[in-house]
Amino acid sequence: MSAILFDFFGTLVSYSPSRVDQGYPRCHRFLREHGSALSYGDFLAGLDACFASFDARSDIDDREFSMGEVASAFLRQASVGGDVAEFERLYLAEWSAGVAVPAGLKPLLTELRQDHRLAVVSNTHSSAMVPDLLIGAGIADLFDAVVLSVDVGWRKPHPAVYATALAALGVTAGEAIFVGDSYAADFAGPDAAGITAFLIDPRKTADVPAERRIDSVFDLLSRNRISG
Structure with a gap:
């Protein structure tokens, strides 16, 4: 070989295979700074549900999606403005801390x-x-x-x-x-x-x-x- x-x-x-078990204080702070009233628990539940919806589509034919797509969809669902790329960066940094x-x-x-x-x-x-x-x-x-x-x-x-x-x-x-x-x-x-x-x-x-x-x-x- x-x-x-x-x-x-x-x-x-x-x-950690979970996308939300890591601590995400900076992501939650980003939401609060951009007008969200979501509690930390509701933020995690909403993000997890958003990921799950993308995963369900990928399970059909193995098409991949990007974190940017998830971040954009989640912020839109949470009625939050702000820089999508910055939220993506914060999420990836906090998730990667568990690697x-x-x-x-x-x-x-x-x-x-x-x-x-x-x-x-x-x-x-x-x-x-x-x-x-x-x-x-x-x-x-x-x-x-x-x-x-x-x-x-x-x-x-x-x-x-x-x-x-x-x-x-x-x-x-x-x-x-x-x-x-x-x-x-x-x-x-x-x-x-x-x-x-x-x-x-x-x-x-x-x-x-x-x-x-x-x-x-x-x-x-x-x-x-x-x-x-």
Whole structure:
């Protein structure tokens, strides 16, 4: 194998899958400063409902949406003026505060990079957030490509995402492996595209071959097919 495609959230970094469990005091303050009387709880509930409406549309055909679209729709529903881009920036900054990079990730990627081209392939609503997090973690230069659903226009498991990643690395499906923690997006999708997939599934909840199940990204080096 000459290339490894990594999911980002839940694979290379830990995060809270909830979009509203993080604290968002600056976002709420933005609303209040622009005329909103929403309580903090009502603000979170309204934002969550707005995200859910966009997700429901994406679930139909895997079309991706941007955080800017959500921010614009939410502010409009809340009858709040102000700079949509600024609200988006505040939200992404506060959500990103819950992202953590595991110890030892950079040495792992550095070793894997000796024999493989590496790419991040992530579902995300922002073109800037994942690249900024990679820079902040000091690992951006270890990747040959960063492929984001918001830029492709489709989210995993749409085949266009994997095709874009393979093209960015200049490899065929048979020359790549995919590593991630979501069955549909990171195992079934790549598998259907002809890419050998490894699923992070420490609780063994998914119906995948044992040899293609790992406990964490750090198990990659122990797999002969990757390290050999």
